[in-house]
Amino acid sequence: MNHGVNTVALLVFVLFFLLVTVMGFLASRWRRAGSAQHLDEWGLGGRSFGTWITWFLLGGDLYTAYTFIAVPAAVYGAGAAGFFAVPYTIIAYPLVFLFLPRLWSVARVHGYVTPADFVRGRYGSRALSLAVALTGILATMPYIALQLVGIQAVLDTLGVGGGANANWFVKDLPLFIAFAVLAAYTYSSGLRAPALIAFVKDTLVYIVIIVAVIYLPMRLGGYGHIFDEAAKKMSTVNPATKQPVGAMVSGPKAQWAYATLALGSALALFMYPHTVTGVLAAKSRNTVRRNMAILPAYSLMLGLLALLGFLAIAAGVGKGVKGYNPQLAVPQLFAGLFPDWFTGVAFAAIGIGALVPAAIMSIAAANLFTRNIYKEFLRPEATPAQETKVAKLVSLLVKVGALVFVLGMDKQLAINLQLLGGIWILQTFVSVVSGLFTRWFHRWALLAGWLVGMVYGTWKAYGIASPATKHFGGSNAAIPGIGEIGYIGLTAFVLNLLVAVVLTLVFRATKTPNGVDETSPADYSAEEGDPELAGAPLAVAAH
Numbered sequence: 001m002n003h004g005v006n007t008v009a010l011l012v013f014v015l016f017f018l019l020v021t022v023m024g025f026l027a028s029r030w031r032r033a034g035s036a037q038h039l040d041e042w043g044l045g046g047r048s049f050g051t052w053i054t055w056f057l058l059g060g061d062l063y064t065a066y067t068f069i070a071v072p073a074a075v076y077g078a079g080a081a082g083f084f085a086v087p088y089t090i091i092a093y094p095l096v097f098l099f100l101p102r103l104w105s106v107a108r109v110h111g112y113v114t115p116a117d118f119v120r121g122r123y124g125s126r127a128l129s130l131a132v133a134l135t136g137i138l139a140t141m142p143y144i145a146l147q148l149v150g151i152q153a154v155l156d157t158l159g160v161g162g163g164a165n166a167n168w169f170v171k172d173l174p175l176f177i178a179f180a181v182l183a184a185y186t187y188s189s190g191l192r193a194p195a196l197i198a199f200v201k202d203t204l205v206y207i208v209i210i211v212a213v214i215y216l217p218m219r220l221g222g223y224g225h226i227f228d229e230a231a232k233k234m235s236t237v238n239p240a241t242k243q244p245v246g247a248m249v250s251g252p253k254a255q256w257a258y259a260t261l262a263l264g265s266a267l268a269l270f271m272y273p274h275t276v277t278g279v280l281a282a283k284s285r286n287t288v289r290r291n292m293a294i295l296p297a298y299s300l301m302l303g304l305l306a307l308l309g310f311l312a313i314a315a316g317v318g319k320g321v322k323g324y325n326p327q328l329a330v331p332q333l334f335a336g337l338f339p340d341w342f343t344g345v346a347f348a349a350i351g352i353g354a355l356v357p358a359a360i361m362s363i364a365a366a367n368l369f370t371r372n373i374y375k376e377f378l379r380p381e382a383t384p385a386q387e388t389k390v391a392k393l394v395s396l397l398v399k400v401g402a403l404v405f406v407l408g409m410d411k412q413l414a415i416n417l418q419l420l421g422g423i424w425i426l427q428t429f430v431s432v433v434s435g436l437f438t439r440w441f442h443r444w445a446l447l448a449g450w451l452v453g454m455v456y457g458t459w460k461a462y463g464i465a466s467p468a469t470k471h472f473g474g475s476n477a478a479i480p481g482i483g484e485i486g487y488i489g490l491t492a493f494v495l496n497l498l499v500a501v502v503l504t505l506v507f508r509a510t511k512t513p514n515g516v517d518e519t520s521p522a523d524y525s526a527e528e529g530d531p532e533l534a535g536a537p538l539a540v541a542a543h
Helices: 007-029 039-047 051-062 065-078 080-110 115-123 126-158 168-189 192-220 222-235 252-269 273-280 285-294 297-314 326-337 340-378 384-408 411-426 429-435 443-462 488-509 521-525
Strands: 476-478 485-487
Touching: 007 126, 007 168, 007 192, 007 340, 039 273, 039 340, 039 384, 051 192, 051 273, 051 285, 051 340, 065 080, 065 126, 065 297, 065 326, 065 340, 080 115, 080 252, 080 273, 080 285, 080 297, 080 521, 115 126, 115 340, 115 429, 126 168, 126 273, 126 326, 126 340, 126 384, 126 411, 126 429, 126 443, 168 192, 168 340, 168 384, 192 222, 192 297, 192 326, 192 340, 222 297, 252 411, 252 476, 252 485, 252 488, 273 340, 297 326, 326 340, 340 384, 411 443, 411 488, 429 443, 429 488, 443 488, 476 488, 485 488
Parallel strands: none
Antiparallel strands: 476 485
């Protein structure tokens, strides 16, 4: 950790931060519609974003500051296992290409703002809709907290905050300021703010990574030397486990864990509320299709990003430091090898990479609470203006909760809960995705399957210990009936699906009522310009 302030880097960082702050507030005037006091306008940007805006928005949404820090950190600490993020994003886009256009169409026809809205309309089940909404909120909260952890890592490396001996207020003041700015422009501009700022964020990220994978190897003796140094570290035996600390190539015992984690993560990626929010903000079905075709360009960036973990090893970052935190590997790599001015650019990319997804996540969580808890259960007669007001307030509360979490609790807990959130959000896949193609499943069977998946996933994750924690220390465990080690979330998903299938057969045999479906087959293929979409952007879901 740096003990002095890197003045040049800090100045560049602050200049970019001021730039995106101004853009965030100006976004309220960008593409402004006539009815600003409507949840579609504040929470979905008026459903008006074209191909490139949606591409930058989803890129800013999916590839966060935590991605920038955690993926190289995983490679730094474990080697090949950290690359799982690359195949899972490659797997994800062909999968979601099959169903996201259908979700966009039915949501546009009926004015759905959240995936829980769709579940409510498709199955006529308030309980199932509430389960999907609560799961989304629970899975999103630690994700927001991790974006603040990313900003904190950058500020720590820059040397701001008064040092280790400063009182807590002075030490965390820069984070308070960043939080206040984020909260203010999100409240004012809604989804338009992160959509506009995402242009800056993604441009900086691409520049920094391309420069890093070309310039840094020149400083470190080339990629041959870099991989040699990484291999030496991975073969080092951990005194506690008596095993190598990592591997350059995953061994046979790790392949099930690698494959199931990649597949499970791919299935879960577009179940997160913030990713669905980005999709529903697109102006047309074709916009969604095009984005699923061109978003894999980010997977190339992710592969290059992962290599930074090996570069940090070759640079000697954290070498010989007992209990070193791998999350600091990339910031300290940049601070040590980049010129100060470019270090500021790199840190700005990470910092802005935290602000964009944190804003979208808080908006998505606010949409879920407002539409599927407040309007559904607390105030069904709420007007669109009242919905928007509540959503704005909830978005602030969500960010306050994330800030309190980061400042008052162990950072490792935030990481553990984010891993648990991935297990949880995957359990909504059966209800949401199956409903886009068939009405065969019974609503109570889907609810029971969700509950089984949630309980099993949480129970198994609770029992996993790691050197840093006694519980929730990982996301892999033995797969029942197979014996191989695999991703808990995918095992829970399979149990979820099996329960849903078996109980659906039982409920159908006993002729148990299955709720009213407010959708029609034509809704799932509606295109921009179809008569049923006339005026649909401001439609309110009729519950």
